[in-house]
Amino acid sequence: MQAKHVMVSPVKTGNGEMSVRELAVILTENRISALPIVDQANKVIGIVSEGDLIRRAEIGTEKHRSWWLSLFTSNWQLAQEYAKSHANKAKDVMTTDVICVTPDTPLSEIARLFERHGIKRVPVLDNGKLAGIVTRGNLVQAIASAPLKEQRPLGDEQIRQKIQKGLEEETWANPLLVNVTVHDGVVDVWGIVRTDAERNAVRVAIENISGVQAVNDNLALEPVPGWI
Numbered sequence: 001m002q003a004k005h006v007m008v009s010p011v012k013t014g015n016g017e018m019s020v021r022e023l024a025v026i027l028t029e030n031r032i033s034a035l036p037i038v039d040q041a042n043k044v045i046g047i048v049s050e051g052d053l054i055r056r057a058e059i060g061t062e063k064h065r066s067w068w069l070s071l072f073t074s075n076w077q078l079a080q081e082y083a084k085s086h087a088n089k090a091k092d093v094m095t096t097d098v099i100c101v102t103p104d105t106p107l108s109e110i111a112r113l114f115e116r117h118g119i120k121r122v123p124v125l126d127n128g129k130l131a132g133i134v135t136r137g138n139l140v141q142a143i144a145s146a147p148l149k150e151q152r153p154l155g156d157e158q159i160r161q162k163i164q165k166g167l168e169e170e171t172w173a174n175p176l177l178v179n180v181t182v183h184d185g186v187v188d189v190w191g192i193v194r195t196d197a198e199r200n201a202v203r204v205a206i207e208n209i210s211g212v213q214a215v216n217d218n219l220a221l222e223p224v225p226g227w228i
Helices: 020-029 075-086 107-117 136-145 156-168 196-207
Strands: 034-038 044-049 121-126 129-135 178-183 186-193 214-221
Touching: 020 034, 034 129, 044 121, 107 121, 107 136, 129 136, 156 178, 156 186, 156 196, 186 196, 196 214
Parallel strands: 186 214
Antiparallel strands: 034 044, 121 129, 178 186
């Protein structure tokens, strides 16, 4: 799936001259957590999120440092924090380094951007102009609405072969140390794993195979070198 399949469109937007109070009203009334800021050509010049508005002088949440801690804070940072907490216009509080995607960007790439940059949303640009927005919530909605895959239940030997092949394809697994037996869809897994995370991943991989009725985990953790 791509951004165009899950994005919200049209998008509520603001402009750089909008007041901070107006921004807060739009966010509150529309129950959204961020507002793209666009110019007259509908090109994104910034974005204002709830995070940009939590340190504000009018509600007494601006940062207050002790005099000695201020000595270790750069003048640039102190000035930036002051401007952000006291400014009255969107252009002075918005985040200007906005990560954007195109309508054809795969959801896997969007998920990677969310994780790498610690962000919760990305504007979608079509020919440089705002066309929509994709949030973390939209990815969750995509999971909820995804059609269930119909799979033909496999026989015991087919299940065993698929488990072995699947583990061979995973870099986290050591299939040479894992063995499985299958009887009436019940899988017994034996062997050694390096961590509890690997044990859990082996179980998940097996449970995802059509025809598996249950998994009996007989795996043991690899001994730590030096232990008696």
